[in-house]
Amino acid sequence: MTGVYGLHAGTKCEGGCFHSVSGTVLYDSECALCNSQVRFIHRRDRRKSFRFVALQSEEGRSMLLDAGLPPDELDTVVYAKEGEHLLRSSAVLGILNDLGGAWRLLPVFGIIPASIRDFFYRLVARNRHRLARCRRS
Numbered sequence: 001m002t003g004v005y006g007l008h009a010g011t012k013c014e015g016g017c018f019h020s021v022s023g024t025v026l027y028d029s030e031c032a033l034c035n036s037q038v039r040f041i042h043r044r045d046r047r048k049s050f051r052f053v054a055l056q057s058e059e060g061r062s063m064l065l066d067a068g069l070p071p072d073e074l075d076t077v078v079y080a081k082e083g084e085h086l087l088r089s090s091a092v093l094g095i096l097n098d099l100g101g102a103w104r105l106l107p108v109f110g111i112i113p114a115s116i117r118d119f120f121y122r123l124v125a126r127n128r129h130r131l132a133r134c135r136r137s
Contacts, residue, residue: 022049022098023081025091026063028074029054033128037077044099075125088125089117 025041028034038052053060055078061071067078067085079091086094093107109117 022047023079023094024051024053024063025095026053026055026060026067026078026080028128029056030074031128034077041095041099044101044103046100049098050095075122075128088114089121090114092121093117 025038027038041050042052053063055061055064055074063078063080064071064073067080067087069076069078069087076087077091079086079094081094081098090110093110096103097107
């Protein structure tokens with residue numbers, strides 16, 4: 001899966017309805033674990049308010065630069081919302097908060113300092129391809 005996945009701001013969905021986009025999730029489209037997380041969000045996004053952009057796409061590379069990251073940074077999820085760019089574990093917490101429902105409870109982990117949360121995020125990110133293979137076994 002490459003390019004843009006999901007809804008775009010200002011476009012019609014099937015049936016002629018309009019949805020406003022809450023934020024844009026940048027993800028590694030060549031990673032099975034990352035794609036499973038995109039599907040997880042997409043299935044639970046009842047308001048259809050998330051937009052997904054592959055880090056490997058031209059738009060994704062441009063958005064990485066906007067977030068202050070190198071355009072070849074593939075180990076970081078970015079959640080862009082209202083001109084702000086949340087990175088790594090902060091992006092995950094922001095996405096969960098915006099999913100609504102019971103998912104809004106999980107950002108309580110935001111009380112843990114970002115440096116500690118991001119240590120574990122980076123550990124998973126470095127091993128994500130291996131972890132995805134283990135999940136399929």
